[in-house]
Amino acid sequence: MNKSSVGRFFEDFSLGQIIEHPIPRTITEGDVSLYIALTGSRFSLFSSHHLARKVGFDRPPVDNLLLFHIAFGKTVQDISLNAVANLGYAEVQFVLPAFIGDTISVLSEVIGLKENSNGKTGIVYVHSRAMNQDGHSVASWKRWVMVHKKAEGMLNTFAVEPQLNSEVSPAYLALPDQFNADQYSYISSGEEFALKDYEVGEWIDHIDGLTIDASEHTMATKLYQNNAKVHFNYHQMQDSQHQQRLVYGGHIISLCRSLSHNGLANAQWLAAINGGAHLNPCYAGNTIYAATQVQNKYELGFGMGALRLRTIGFKNVQWESIKEQVCSATNPKTDFPENVVLDLDYTVLIPNT
Template sequence: MSKTNPGHFFEDFQLGQELVHATPRTVTEGDGALYTALYGSRFAVSSSAEFARALGFRGAPLDDFLVFHVVFGKTVPDISLNAVANLGYARGRFGVPVYAGDTIRTTSRVIGLKETSSGKTGVVYVNSVGTNQLGEVVCDYVRWVMVHKRDPQTPAPDPVVPDLPERVGPEDLYVPEDLRLAGYDLELAGSPHLWEDYAPGERIDHVDGMTLEEAEHMMATRLWQNTAKVHFNQFEQAGGRFGRRLVYGGHVISLARALSFNGLGNAFRVAAINAGAHANPSFAGDTVHAWSEVLEAAPVPGRDDVGALRLRTVATKDRPCATFPHKDTDGRFLPEVVLDLDYWVLMPRHAALG
């Protein structure tokens, strides 16, 4: 009997299957420092313990997408080790803040299965939940991934595709109970623009670009303990479709979020992921740019000091975003587009600052 884990193939998944992922991870201040080194994020709440404490946090919470990467990385050996591609996200919600010293673990449940028309692969839908050492939810999301079949002749299960919402409702966004925004310092945050200053339909070019480096995307993949071969095994990828390692899609998400500081500096917390697509592959040497469109501006029920902005952030490679297009006339992503992410952020309102 083999003692190694070859990963799950499509026919190994069953509807309703519960997966308890190995290797809980205690996150540290070192993780936060490495995250800054990799992406250059400048949001004040996760950069300054004093700034965060003034708002009611017990210290600087770790970046929300750092938490997402840790939760996601736990799932890879069981869900996407034999993946062709990660296809999308939905119904993602961030829960209680995560601080250095917290321990994160992840479980997943299979909620959908559908063989592809080729008969060689299938799409697996999973709901993954990350919790801290107290059992509190830190991140809860759905993703779907195309996975190889071990044997194309294996009969396909009856297709089940879950009915997923277009977006997380503003009433379902988690706002920390102790959050007090009267102490929010606009000068230290680096932006004068608050929730009321953004309007649906507005588009923001985040101006800056950041070039992907081989060493950095490899370090990030290992940091999140992501074992997907397409990201770190050049020996196997040399003969594959692209002949080189793909950059982990979450790496691009974090770069786009970091770039969005220039124009959205007071979006102090990511609250939810409504949808997302890794439109085209990214490789070392590509330069990532980003722009965002405001899709909705929603008040947070029961709060007059914080509002929610629903954003669509599009990241491109080797194409500045001044002209903003991302799809052709047939509605297909342009080849330069690498990310299309629909998500909610929290932002102070003018009432909070008097």
């Protein structure tokens, strides 16, 4: 028997099953530097240890997107290596800050299973939790993927589909305990806009574009130890409909988030991702742009607030050319221009001082 693994199939999952994902990972200064070099991130809280200490952190915290990519990467081998499609994710919550030096391990519980009527595939729902070396949750999310069956045919199992919230409730937004908004510096962040300056419904064109190179997206994805084949193997992908490697969707989220610094420089703390759709694939050579709409705003007390944002990522076109079509769309999947690659609904913390 070949000792190498081809990943799990639908029959390998059972309801309530707990999967401890291998390869716990210490997040280091090296990862943080690479994250900046690969995504162009410029949020001050994650650039300056001195600043992080000033606002109350004992140790420098890690950007929640870097944490998420590393934690998500752990789950790929067990959950989605045989995925026909990554169908969605929801309730992505950042519970406690992760710090440079923390070791992250991840486990997933199977919370839903549903066979497809074609007898070839099924849908698996998992709830994944990332913990630090002390066993405390730092992040938590749910996602569902369509996976192949080992053998064609119906198992006629009972279908269980979990209830998924369309928004992480503001009541659950974790404000880092350590954070002292009074010490926050708008000069260091680069913009003066606080919670009060944003209006529900307003759009921000982030203007700039970032071109993706092949080495860049593959290095990022390898850094996260995400081993999904579609990102790395040109030899196989050249015979696919894409004719080349696909960029990891999380890298697109990071690029859009980095671009969003221009207009959202104080929205430094990603607190939750409510949901997201990756509407079209990205390839090396694509130039990514982004625009964001403020969907809602919340006062959280202690000098802090939250913004629920919708960031649209698009490629090889500027916002003014597609804005009208995006804003008038009833159904993103059918009405958005094909340049749109990401439609992300998320919540960020922002000072309210």
